[in-house]
Amino acid sequence: MKTKQIALVTEAGNGLGKKFASILKNQGFEVILGAKGTSHEELEEMNLEGIKLLEVDATDLESIERLKAYINKVYGKLDILVNNAEIANGFGQKIHEINLDEAKEVFEENFFSVLNMTHILYPLLNKSEHAVVINISSGLGDIMKMRDKGFCYSNYQMTAYSAAKAALEMLTLSLEKEFKNSTIDIFGFDPIRLNNCTHNDVTICEGVEKEFLDLITIDNQNKVEV
Template sequence: MNTVLITGANRSIGLETAKQLSEKGLFVYLGSRDLAKGEAIVKELSEQGFQNIQAIEIDVTNPESISAAKSIVENEKGKLDILINNAGILGVNPQTATDTAVEDIKKVFETNFFGVISVTQAFLDLLKKSDNPRISNITSGLGSLTLHSDPKWKYYQVKAAAYGPSKTALNAYTIVLAYELKDLNFKVNVIDPGYTATDFNHHSGPGSVESAADFIIKHTVTDENAPTGQFFSNDIEDEAGISPW
């Protein structure tokens, strides 16, 4: 049974991804900053018939928390097959380039960018013990420089000086990571689940969490012929779903 860790999985897209992966027979570590909240969610899921889901405390901005989570996975499973870096924050609103405080921008980067790097580096040796390791970094269409530069893009007017750049940086890091791991059977991609109705955006998005999670899984649970170092988006209206950088 393959093992997956999903950060920020106690609600919304992360939670739905955990549920769908459980139904596919994977063992899921449901990452939550607050262990009690995570355990409460897992209890509810168990009562609904979901199996092989375990809450794990992990704050991606806290090195001690990451190290403790890694020790749990290592002691219980010995390896990790899939890492889904889903935890993210939006930050303050509005986010103008001229007025947003540097500290507010740093806070968003701490979770959305540096947190992903910290978790990835910590779990890399466990992923290397998998036959088919996968790393999926959850991004956003707001991280695409190409789309943001196109006045014809449907979300062209949506600019966020902290959140958008944090995802652009994540995209760039993923390209480098995928390149470095390309000879080790890794598949490393950034995945935009699309503009989804969640607590994150006050349920303003048109997409469903079910569709978002299905898209993430489609480009995460893949075979050896799948691409690596790619940017997939659920908002791109073609079969491949490949987004411009």
């Protein structure tokens, strides 16, 4: 009998996390939704039937270690990891206007949180028959797209955010090569095509949802060559 598939989605507070968790739940996964601080308190009051809400800070190594211990004790493995934590600030700021502390915070949330989670949870992913890691990327971190004047966001100036997302792209590529001959797949996924996106309400276009589902159901025996 096939064991229950376990999925973890980080950062419930930005709307996308709840949407990804809902998609996974509807596919039959046992879903853990991570949240921190006020987002966790707010979501605790919501009806998240069938989804387990746990407090975790993806920038805090001790917090992730506690989460790892819980997942290992209760489930013994992790099949899906959606690294969804991110923040954006500094819109339109020139180099002399950038708040360096805020820029470092952007890198902590958008890059190091993904590195932290994947590094610490790797042993649990490695216990899965076929694990999938999805890193939420952005076209604003895609150098080719940002050079293309036809790209709708090419004129956006979010220096720290774009740089952090570009670093995430390279991290994802590096791990894709590392995991090539393993039972772990890793992908970057940009859900930018949204019908509506507010702090608490996100509707993902049907085509984007299908792309997400295609990633989590990909056959490990048919990996893309890199």
